[in-house]
Amino acid sequence: MLRSGAGHPDAARSQASTSRQLSPEEEAQRLYATLNDYLLLEHKAQPRLCLPVESENGEVTTGARDGAAHVLRCLKVWFDLPADVLINAINLFDRFLTKMKVRPCHVPCITVSCMNIALEQYAAETNTKRSISVEELVSISQSACTAGDVVRMSRVLVDKLSLAGGARAATALDWLRLLRAVLLLHAPAASVQEEELVQLLEIVSCDAACVNTRTSELALVVLYYKLEEQLAEWSRASEEGGALPEDAYVLIDFARQLQAHCNMSEAALSHARTRVRHVVSRYERCEARRDQRQRLVWRLSERTLKVLRPTDRLTSLLPTIEEQHFAVDATPTRNRSGSECSENEETSDWPRSPVLPVYCDN
Template identity: 70%
Template sequence: MLRAGARHPDAGPSTSSDAMDMEQVYATLNEYLQMEHKFQPNLCLPNESENGEVTTGARDGAAHVIRCLKVWYDLPADVPIDAISLLDRFLTKMKVRPCHVPCITVACMNIAIEQYAQNNKEARKVSIEELVSISQSACTARDVARMSRVVVDKLALASGARGVTALHWLRLVRALLAPHCPKDQLPPESELVNLLEIVVCDAECVNARVPELALVLLYHKLEQQLVETSRQTGAPLPEQAYQLFEVGAQLQQYCHMSDASLVATRSRVRHVLARYEARAAAPQRQRLVWRLSERTLKVLRPTDRLTSLLPTIEEQHFAVEATPTRNRSGSECSVSEETSDWPRSPVLPVYCDN
């Protein structure tokens, strides 16, 4: 039995305008389910490279570079999520060398920026040259353009076609839950997107089903809000909270999510978020280190004309009979002084006659 207000995706159409909007949401849900297999990655990367393979650490590093580029250029969340999806799908289909991963990463970011500009009918804000310069990928703009064509060809990306990513699923699941959740309890989209960016940058969740990932993230944030509200007010969970969980169970059944798979995805997501929060809460003791290339170092401090070998200084040798006899005064020898102050010390050894 459904509780009051709960509506199954298979329910019949209604006459209200809200019901018409929900019918469109359900139609989008069916469309996403049909295209799910096309955009689902299946990575099998080793933790350590034995035969020159790309590791999970290299993949996570590339994903974090994409996220840093998003923050640097203040790009919308659609761009990095789409770029990481392209990267995972390309690594699933093609076997690449680790030295090509930086170029592939910038190429996926380039494709995502271009697709976002085409879908929203706006001018592109970031050029390929800027991506190459900031990412420090050690490749040229021509290399990125050529690699972008390879990625488009191997993934069969149609011009102007929109890929269904985890962000689309997250917005769709949030829209499905909105009619059953008060506006003050519905998790903000910005917070959900931040959690999604954290999760997709970790290889532990890369092979999880995208609808499961969206459902787990939404209810993870919703549970946190409900527990926090219940602790502040001291009251038990309201009846509407149980209705929200029932809607989630209905969506799970409609999308054919098994309990075992959903529990596994929930465990991985919580582990990744807990590890991220622990890392963020730990004090930062790492010192800031600037790493410069040889070319940049020569520009900042030219050393091409300097040599490591210095010419030998020949000492003057006097005859024994020509050398005047001198006695050292009663002052202390300079050898006993602190050598650390020697370059700055004005004291010099003094010689005097008898």
């Protein structure tokens, strides 16, 4: 959807190596040219969902949409995929639900298909070979569909979303990286780590409350959510006797200029800020209640246990050994059959219960 020039997401990556040789004026011109290109085509990649909270006539609800987004994030974590794939897959899912009326039974297949298309587009952009097959996506996602279903659904998505050209739209992640680069150009002292911003954007993108927010507004709100911590730290330092850094005034002026340049109204920006804060606070409360080490329980049947390790013919009991104190040579011989095991039932490494506890650090 974006032309291959200064505004294309690939152009920002390909010119990253040459940006060090540019002067600050040339770098600013390149970034603002990309910003203008993003603004021209922002409406084409903007979802406009209107999903009910409860399904009345077999419609997809906001809960189903959030569930699909979390499945995509689980796939991203499982396969260790970059954030570009996740944000693009969520954007494809929301845009498809905006154009098409979908039945709830088709949501799992559409979810995996969006991840499939996002993987194809990322491999084409980075000129790398795709390492995850469709069969692996279907197996890990447990979507109850076949690889052929995903391939056919992917063709439908490509046709309905006009993705035949291979180019993708600028997502909120592209906007976030662009705004961060522009911010650091004006205020180098602003400490905003890209990893923290990307993680925050993933949390916000998985919630349906922020799905209809403009990608530029969402990226700006996420960026300033982290910058508020920096501004609060500078304010505390100034109250203790230190002077407020000049970059603090630059940040405030930068926000006003960017808001005017992108035609962001104060009401829309305030509404987006409220929704982002609500989503992040709810996520932090859930994380605070959850233990650092999560205990997962796999329930297996007796038949599955026998397939994994045949223990039906093993026993933990041994015959009693009678000791002879007076006649050393009269010690009885010890007979053991191959069907007996010397393991104690309480200290056995294989549980006798069909419930197997599994621990993970995530």
